[in-house]
Amino acid sequence: MKDSPHFDPAPRLGDEVRKTTCYMCACRCGIDVHMKGEEIAYIEGNRDHPINKGVLCAKGAAGIMQHTSAARLRAPLKRVGERGEGKFQEITWDEALTTVADRLSHIRATDPKKLAFFTGRDQSQSFTGFWAQQFGTPNYAAHGGFCSVNMAAAGIYTIGGAFWEFMSPDWENAQLFLLFGTAEDHDSNPIKLGLAKLKERGAKVIAVNPIRTGYNAIADEWVGITPGTDGLFVLSLIHCLLRSGKVDLDYLARWTNAGCLVDGDPKSPTHGLLLKDDRGTPLVLDRATRKPRPWDAAGVKPDLSGRYRRAGATHRSVFLHIADRYLSEDYAPERIGPKCGIDPAQIHRIAADLAHTAFDQSWQHKQDWTDMRGQRHTHVTARPVAMHAMRGISAHSNGFQTARAIHFLQLLLGSIDVPGGSRFKPPYPKPAHAHPRPHAGCKPGQPLDGPHLGFPQGPEDLLVEADGTPKRLDKAFSWENPLSIHGLMHMVISNAYAGDPYEIDTLFLYMANMAWNSTMNTSQVMGMLSDKDEDGNHVIPFIVCADAYSSEIVAYADIVLPDTTYLERHDCISLLDRPISEPDHAADAIRWPVVAPDRDVRPFQTVLIDLANRMGLPGFVADGQPLYADYADYMANHERRPGVGPLAGWRIAETGLTDGRGQPNGGQIDQYIKHGGFKTYEVPQAARYMKTFNTAWWDWSQQMGFTDAPAPAPFALWSEPLRRFQMAAEDGGPCPEPYRARMRLTHDPLPIWYAPLEDGHADPYEYPYYALTQRPAAMYHSWGGQNVWLRQIHGRNPLYLPTKLWEKCKFQDGDWARVASVHGEITVPVAHMAALNENTVWTWNAVGKRRGAWALSPKAPEATKGFLLNHIIHELHPEKGDGLRWSNSDPITGQAAWFDCRVKVEKVKAPKVSHPAIVRQDSPVGQGPAIVARHTGAAADPAPSLLDRLKARFL
Numbered sequence: 001m002k003d004s005p006h007f008d009p010a011p012r013l014g015d016e017v018r019k020t021t022c023y024m025c026a027c028r029c030g031i032d033v034h035m036k037g038e039e040i041a042y043i044e045g046n047r048d049h050p051i052n053k054g055v056l057c058a059k060g061a062a063g064i065m066q067h068t069s070a071a072r073l074r075a076p077l078k079r080v081g082e083r084g085e086g087k088f089q090e091i092t093w094d095e096a097l098t099t100v101a102d103r104l105s106h107i108r109a110t111d112p113k114k115l116a117f118f119t120g121r122d123q124s125q126s127f128t129g130f131w132a133q134q135f136g137t138p139n140y141a142a143h144g145g146f147c148s149v150n151m152a153a154a155g156i157y158t159i160g161g162a163f164w165e166f167m168s169p170d171w172e173n174a175q176l177f178l179l180f181g182t183a184e185d186h187d188s189n190p191i192k193l194g195l196a197k198l199k200e201r202g203a204k205v206i207a208v209n210p211i212r213t214g215y216n217a218i219a220d221e222w223v224g225i226t227p228g229t230d231g232l233f234v235l236s237l238i239h240c241l242l243r244s245g246k247v248d249l250d251y252l253a254r255w256t257n258a259g260c261l262v263d264g265d266p267k268s269p270t271h272g273l274l275l276k277d278d279r280g281t282p283l284v285l286d287r288a289t290r291k292p293r294p295w296d297a298a299g300v301k302p303d304l305s306g307r308y309r310r311a312g313a314t315h316r317s318v319f320l321h322i323a324d325r326y327l328s329e330d331y332a333p334e335r336i337g338p339k340c341g342i343d344p345a346q347i348h349r350i351a352a353d354l355a356h357t358a359f360d361q362s363w364q365h366k367q368d369w370t371d372m373r374g375q376r377h378t379h380v381t382a383r384p385v386a387m388h389a390m391r392g393i394s395a396h397s398n399g400f401q402t403a404r405a406i407h408f409l410q411l412l413l414g415s416i417d418v419p420g421g422s423r424f425k426p427p428y429p430k431p432a433h434a435h436p437r438p439h440a441g442c443k444p445g446q447p448l449d450g451p452h453l454g455f456p457q458g459p460e461d462l463l464v465e466a467d468g469t470p471k472r473l474d475k476a477f478s479w480e481n482p483l484s485i486h487g488l489m490h491m492v493i494s495n496a497y498a499g500d501p502y503e504i505d506t507l508f509l510y511m512a513n514m515a516w517n518s519t520m521n522t523s524q525v526m527g528m529l530s531d532k533d534e535d536g537n538h539v540i541p542f543i544v545c546a547d548a549y550s551s552e553i554v555a556y557a558d559i560v561l562p563d564t565t566y567l568e569r570h571d572c573i574s575l576l577d578r579p580i581s582e583p584d585h586a587a588d589a590i591r592w593p594v595v596a597p598d599r600d601v602r603p604f605q606t607v608l609i610d611l612a613n614r615m616g617l618p619g620f621v622a623d624g625q626p627l628y629a630d631y632a633d634y635m636a637n638h639e640r641r642p643g644v645g646p647l648a649g650w651r652i653a654e655t656g657l658t659d660g661r662g663q664p665n666g667g668q669i670d671q672y673i674k675h676g677g678f679k680t681y682e683v684p685q686a687a688r689y690m691k692t693f694n695t696a697w698w699d700w701s702q703q704m705g706f707t708d709a710p711a712p713a714p715f716a717l718w719s720e721p722l723r724r725f726q727m728a729a730e731d732g733g734p735c736p737e738p739y740r741a742r743m744r745l746t747h748d749p750l751p752i753w754y755a756p757l758e759d760g761h762a763d764p765y766e767y768p769y770y771a772l773t774q775r776p777a778a779m780y781h782s783w784g785g786q787n788v789w790l791r792q793i794h795g796r797n798p799l800y801l802p803t804k805l806w807e808k809c810k811f812q813d814g815d816w817a818r819v820a821s822v823h824g825e826i827t828v829p830v831a832h833m834a835a836l837n838e839n840t841v842w843t844w845n846a847v848g849k850r851r852g853a854w855a856l857s858p859k860a861p862e863a864t865k866g867f868l869l870n871h872i873i874h875e876l877h878p879e880k881g882d883g884l885r886w887s888n889s890d891p892i893t894g895q896a897a898w899f900d901c902r903v904k905v906e907k908v909k910a911p912k913v914s915h916p917a918i919v920r921q922d923s924p925v926g927q928g929p930a931i932v933a934r935h936t937g938a939a940a941d942p943a944p945s946l947l948d949r950l951k952a953r954f955l
């Protein structure tokens with residue numbers, strides 16, 4: 001044995017573990033960063049963390065390569081070539097910040113709306129929004145408008161929560177799980193952990209998605225639906241459940257507005273809205289007294305089939321309206337199935353599964369709680385059917401109503417916030433009326449008159465001038481998209497270029513690759529960013545980009561503010577922002593600099609504070625003195641409301657440390673670091689279910705600072721905000737003529753389905769296929785495509801074709817195709833995929849790269865064979881001759897309708913590179929090494945010798 005080679009099965013990974021939060025996707029898992037000296041040796045999942053419980057995905061593990069990426073920017077840059085060329089000169093921070101602060105100060109003093117500040121995958125929107133509000137521009141939002149705002153808006157307007165961040169399937173108790181339109185997307189590790197739990201218990205998973213990849217591949221049943229028809233499918237399920245009487249009548253009567261009476265008087269100014277008492281509370285017909293009573297009155301028993309006659313008009317319950325609509329044979333599976341590409345028998349079977357699981361497998365969960373009517377309960381009725389939906393639903397122009405239909409289905413089954421169903425995650429629920437309204441009141445030298453984004457309740461909350469002109473550059477909260485609660489980032493460049501509704505001076509982007517995968521119509525958007533007017537001035541006068549990497553958008557910036565990587569800065573995963581809570585606990589977390597930057601870069605949030613200080617922005621400067629030295633200082637000391645700050649843990653009370661409301665604590669961040677980088681706050685037992693109506697929930701919510709007052713509201717099967725907009729489009733209403741017909745149709749108070757809007761101008765016979773993208777499990781947008789480990793998983797992205805098309809065109813492996821939409825064409829490599837809806841083609845998102853970007857070789861497969869579908873998707877619909885530029889968006893929320901895209905496909909001779917081959921950009925950071933060798937404790941060697949490579953491999 002003396003001569004046996006030494007093998008250490010458990011080598012020490014490092015000298016020290018630093019616990020922080022991953023930022024390789026939106027999931028925000030806890031990570032243990034193993035250090036050797038001051039170098040990162042290894043990253044693994046934090047076993048104690050509430051989100052991932054030690055699980056780490058490929059992206060998370062590859063964070064070490066994101067941190068050491070050759071594409072990292074190294075210093076502030078000033079453009080010296082033409083926009084888009086990528087030619088820069090390094091400058092000092094002082095020059096960069098002085099340049100930007102001087103320009104912004106002038107804008108603020110003269111016309112603040114001339115700054116458009118938009119952030120991409122920003123996890124600090126509570127902070128960046130506050131900065132923009134103090135600056136005074138109305139033109140601020142993050143990327144939600146081209147991500148999944150349909151899910152968020154439909155959820156919050158219907159139930160006061162939404163899939164992903166604000167709700168969770170009850171993984172422990174669900175027996176049936178329906179997953180709609182979900183690829184990897186945002187809830188990555190929690191869904192994987194949840195699916196494992198379901199599978200262990202033998203629960204059934206049904207995946208509704210045209211493409212069977214990822215989670216869909218392990219589903220027990222796959223519904224390979226035609227894109228854009230999910231709403232029809234769900235409404236057909238609703239039809240089946242209503243016909244068979246399998247709906248939870250007690251839940252509907254007590255907790256939804258199904259029993260509320262709808263004003264049935266066509267002459268009334270509130271026709272189609274709910275009848276209300278003098279306090280504005282909706283009325284139901286009480287079964288005991290046969291009189292209208294407030295829905296929340298003690299002892300009231302709403303009559304779901306209530307009819308109430310007053311002054312010659314009959315007012316009927318919402319439930320009767322529901323029955324009228326969805327019992328129609330128009331929604332029978334036999335009619336719907338062929339439109340969705342689904343066998344009608346499958347719809348019948350799934351409806352039967354839903355009914356059987358919700359009602360025959362139900363139980364009474366013991367739980368004492370008191371509702372807002374003062375009634376005490378000893379149990380909550382379990383309905384073990386959970387659902388989740390994401391971008392496949394959201395990224396259509398009918399996505400809002402489809403997402404609403406899914407919540408509608410959940411409500412009919414009584415499965416919201418009960419055991420086995422979908423449960424709210426603190427600080428949600430928050431009904432739409434409890435959120436702020438949007439604001440755009442803007443005056444020189446002053447902050448905006450309120451938060452930018454909010455939840456309109458009717459036309460009076462729109463951000464439009466008296467003549468209907470939008471007040472915001474992206475036209476959010478206008479007649480075109482009234483409920484655009486996340487803004488329309490995809491319209492910013494196009495509108496700024498067109499000067500519609502007005503011209504701007506400075507476009508300030510953070511973490512948003514708007515010259516590439518985060519924009520529709522990419523080739524033309526690149527032109528908009530670089531175009532000059534007849535005087536030789538850029539049409540968009542000044543562009544500032546803050547980014548950590550040499551991405552495609554950086555090439556268009558006049559000034560580049562280089563950000564750190566996520567391992568080099570403070571960040572705040574705040575309950576004021578996007579929580580990482582689970583149903584039984586609230587939680588927040590931080591990032592902190594586990595390593596110091598080795599380049600002349602600064603954390604963007606601290607840079608914003610520096611700019612605020614230079615400009616003397618209120619909220620950042622008082623009596624001429626800066627309030628915060630940097631972002632860490634802000635995280636610990638900022639108070640949004642008295643006692644409520646970015647972090648809820650370890651605040652100061654009279655009696656010592658406290659959680660929730662409390663005074664700022666200068667040592668707060670140290671406490672987070674000491675305790676693993678996060679803090680959880682257990683929801684009291686009595687507050688865990690039926691939170692919207694649960695007095696214990698509202699008490700705890702106020703104590704924690706989530707709300708200042710209880711805001712119970714019946715779940716909105718009938719949506720009054722939608723009806724108010726629909727009324728505005730009826731005879732005599734204020735809606736401008738061009739929008740009237742569309743608004744009357746789409747803003748229906750009950751869920752409806754209409755065909756994706758692109759079907760109206762792309763002939764389905766000429767363009768028979770929908771073209772989609774899916775996010776791979778191993779990558780998060782364009783960031784991952786340059787990561788030397790992750791590139792080995794997805795170095796190229798063929799267009800996957802369904803069997804029928806593959807065989808019809810006689811494609812073979814290695815073939816290429818020309819793919820054309822009404823907007824343009826691309827030429828790309830193809831591959832066959834059998835588990836695919838026959839009307840669908842698809843590819844992985846954001847693998848393709850522009851040559852010269854991301855420090856990749858211009859010959860890299862991402863730059864030669866990789867491609868973007870974005871080139872054939874347009875941010876505008878074709879001209880209608882009415883003088884308007886209609887955005888390719890959901891007409892309710894402004895959600896970018898990426899997945900409406902229709903194409904035709906033809907086989908072509910293989911070219912050398914995919915088309916369009918965008919001209920190469922220079923790289924301000926050079927090109928990464930051909931071989932990256934690294935072993936624990938050693939820095940990456942850009943040009944390893946053979947000896948070093950052998951050592952790296954064998955030692």
Ligand code: SF4
Nearest residue numbers: 022024025028029060
């Ligand atoms: S899912 Fe993966 S990439 Fe996303 S935060 Fe978690 S470990 Fe990081």
